Amino acid sequence: MLLEQTLAQIKEKFPDPVLETTEFAGEQILHVKGQDILTVLTALKANGFNFLADLTAIDNLTLGGYERFAVSYHLLCHKTAERLTVKAYVPEEKPSLPSVESLWKTADWQEREVFDLFGIIFEGHPNLIRIMNPDDYEGHPLKKDYPRLGRKERGDFPVIDRGIQKQKPSK
Amino acid sequence: MKHVIDQPLETDRMVLNYGPHHPATHGTLRIIMELEGETVTKVTPEIGFLHSGFEKLGEDLNFNQYITITDRMNYLSPLCNNVAYALAAEKLMDLEVSKRTEYIRVLMCELSRIADHLLNVGMLAVDLGAMTAFLYGFRAREDIYDLFEKATGTRLTTSYTLVGGLMRDIPEGFDKDVLKVLDEVDEVANDIETLLNKNRIWHDRTKNIGIISKEDAISYGISGPMARASGIDWDIRVNEPYSSYQDFDFDVAIALNGDVFDRYLVRMEEIRQSIKICRQSLDKMPTGEVIIDPNLGLSLPPKDEVYNSIEGLIYHFEITMPHRGMTPPVGEAYVPTESPNGELGYYIVSDGKSSPYRVRTRPPSLINYSIFSKLIEGHMLSDAPAILGSLNVIAGELDR
Numbered sequence: 001m002l003l004e005q006t007l008a009q010i011k012e013k014f015p016d017p018v019l020e021t022t023e024f025a026g027e028q029i030l031h032v033k034g035q036d037i038l039t040v041l042t043a044l045k046a047n048g049f050n051f052l053a054d055l056t057a058i059d060n061l062t063l064g065g066y067e068r069f070a071v072s073y074h075l076l077c078h079k080t081a082e083r084l085t086v087k088a089y090v091p092e093e094k095p096s097l098p099s100v101e102s103l104w105k106t107a108d109w110q111e112r113e114v115f116d117l118f119g120i121i122f123e124g125h126p127n128l129i130r131i132m133n134p135d136d137y138e139g140h141p142l143k144k145d146y147p148r149l150g151r152k153e154r155g156d157f158p159v160i161d162r163g164i165q166k167q168k169p170s171k
Numbered sequence: 172m173k174h175v176i177d178q179p180l181e182t183d184r185m186v187l188n189y190g191p192h193h194p195a196t197h198g199t200l201r202i203i204m205e206l207e208g209e210t211v212t213k214v215t216p217e218i219g220f221l222h223s224g225f226e227k228l229g230e231d232l233n234f235n236q237y238i239t240i241t242d243r244m245n246y247l248s249p250l251c252n253n254v255a256y257a258l259a260a261e262k263l264m265d266l267e268v269s270k271r272t273e274y275i276r277v278l279m280c281e282l283s284r285i286a287d288h289l290l291n292v293g294m295l296a297v298d299l300g301a302m303t304a305f306l307y308g309f310r311a312r313e314d315i316y317d318l319f320e321k322a323t324g325t326r327l328t329t330s331y332t333l334v335g336g337l338m339r340d341i342p343e344g345f346d347k348d349v350l351k352v353l354d355e356v357d358e359v360a361n362d363i364e365t366l367l368n369k370n371r372i373w374h375d376r377t378k379n380i381g382i383i384s385k386e387d388a389i390s391y392g393i394s395g396p397m398a399r400a401s402g403i404d405w406d407i408r409v410n411e412p413y414s415s416y417q418d419f420d421f422d423v424a425i426a427l428n429g430d431v432f433d434r435y436l437v438r439m440e441e442i443r444q445s446i447k448i449c450r451q452s453l454d455k456m457p458t459g460e461v462i463i464d465p466n467l468g469l470s471l472p473p474k475d476e477v478y479n480s481i482e483g484l485i486y487h488f489e490i491t492m493p494h495r496g497m498t499p500p501v502g503e504a505y506v507p508t509e510s511p512n513g514e515l516g517y518y519i520v521s522d523g524k525s526s527p528y529r530v531r532t533r534p535p536s537l538i539n540y541s542i543f544s545k546l547i548e549g550h551m552l553s554d555a556p557a558i559l560g561s562l563n564v565i566a567g568e569l570d571r
Contacts, residue, residue: 024502024503024504025262025263025265025502025504027504027505029503050389051389051392052392053392053394053507053514053516053533054505054516054518054531054533056518056531056533058520058528058529059529062522062528063501063520063522063528072518074505074516074518074533076507078389078403078405081410081411083411083505083507085503085505104390104391104392105387105390105391105392105541105542106390106391106392106538106541108541109537109538109541110537110538113537117226130219131218131219132218132219132222132570132571133219133222134219141224141227142226142227142529146227148227148228148230148231
């Protein structure tokens with residue numbers, strides 16, 4: 001009930017940001033433009049979707065979609081036990097969208113994870129640094145154009161000199 | 172002397188490295204703490220030491236192969252991960268499994284929950300210096316792991332589910348073994364509660380420590396026993412039942428204060444409720460197959476047929492070949508389940524090929540851990556193991 005009402009209300013209120021709504025396996029998916037995600041999610045939160053269950057991203061390189069990246073937000077309403085997926089589309093040239101950390105604190109780490117693995121920038125995030133990979137890591141591993149196999153031979157990696165062992169000095 | 176006494180007492184700020192290899196972190200996570208005397212003023216958790224790219228690996232494996240990866244995420248209750256992943260894949264492919272499969276899955280999930288909670292409570296106790304409770308819990312957990320070994324063949328990397336069913340049925344006489352272990356667990360839970368519930372030291376170390384308010388719990392995405400200890404009446408088994416949980420009669424444990432003690436109480440009560448669910452599932456266990464209809468062409472044929480008949484071999488080959496066998500429609504499915512730590516969700520996006528386009532785990536450990544720095548600030552250093560223990564962070568799931 002709440003879900004249908006909310007979706008109709010959102011579509012009416014934001015005709016420009018909302019691209020379409022689809023349904024798959026009984027679940028509603030709301031597709032929106034990346035730049036307007038904060039306004040849409042603020043409205044959804046005010047409408048009763050009080051819990052951000054999950055935040056992740058999909059690289060649409062070969063899947064197809066409105067843009068290269070889609071950031072998925074899985075919302076939950078504790079009162080009516082209804083769930084809604086919101087997908088925000090972000091272009092390849094400028095992969096950035098507003099952070100929702102101001103609405104839910106859980107977005108802090110999850111947005112860092114998406115930044116780390118996909119290279120998507122969240123504007124207004126207080127501390128957007130890598131979370132899984134080391135700070136000096138190059139590339140974003142979950143992008144579809146990132147190779148699944150190793151890129152170098154073992155011998156190409158630098159040897160860390162620990163000072164205790166007698167080792168050949170590395171470059 | 173007066174001019175000395177009137178000056179504020181100040182100590183140098185000290186930076187303490189907690190982990191990555193510290194007995195109280197139970198896995199590889201690093202916490203950089205800034206201390207003012209013994210009071211923690213600022214905390215920077217650093218994670219990712221166990222990051223193994225499970226989500227990237229999933230894009231290269233087919234739907235059944237990925238089940239072996241899910242074992243390695245939460246390695247204390249791998250069966251819950253297996254079930255959650257299988258449910259997501261089944262939703263994507265619109266498969267309906269038999270009632271017997273669902274009941275066995277419930278039985279296994281609840282046994283895992285008991286084992287997970289026993290270990291968590293035991294570890295919390297041993298970090299605070301109470302060795303006996305830990306040993307009692309570990310002894311009972313070992314018997315539950317023996318049950319897993321009987322049913323799945325392994326203790327830890329169970330890989331028990333398949334998309335559309337189970338790897339094998341439970342062995343004969345399994346129900347008697349389970350009932351025996353459940354009686355033992357009941358006694359052990361009593362023993363642990365006798366040791367801790369009215370223990371003055373335990374109260375001093377856990378009460379009013381690491382309080383999570385209701386608002387914070389929702390804002391930080393906290394779920395599972397931690398959310399219920401903060402007074403949120405939300406259990407996915409009851410509110411959004413999956414795998415026939417609606418057939419079982421059990422209560423949801425809720426506490427109101429949200430401190431370490433309440434999280435302990437909720438976990439102990441959940442052990443008792445899980446025992447109840449296990450008994451009911453054994454009582455009502457339906458008969459039937461534990462795998463979907465083989466004529467659908469989605470399940471592997473029995474090993475007997477593969478080895479002894481050419482048709483079976485061809486059929487097996489067909490299913491395991493790339494771009495054959497299990498090919499779901501283009502779409503996506505997110506399935507939330509109630510794991511011992513909280514909401515464990517699998518989000519699978521498919522492009523119609525035989526391996527998922529993207530497979531994402533909603534890790535309860537990562538999301539529950541993100542509140543840690545807020546909880547510990549202002550507390551004493553010695554409260555860090557208590558708070559960390561009550562969050563039940565599993566490094567495999569935290570970093571994936």
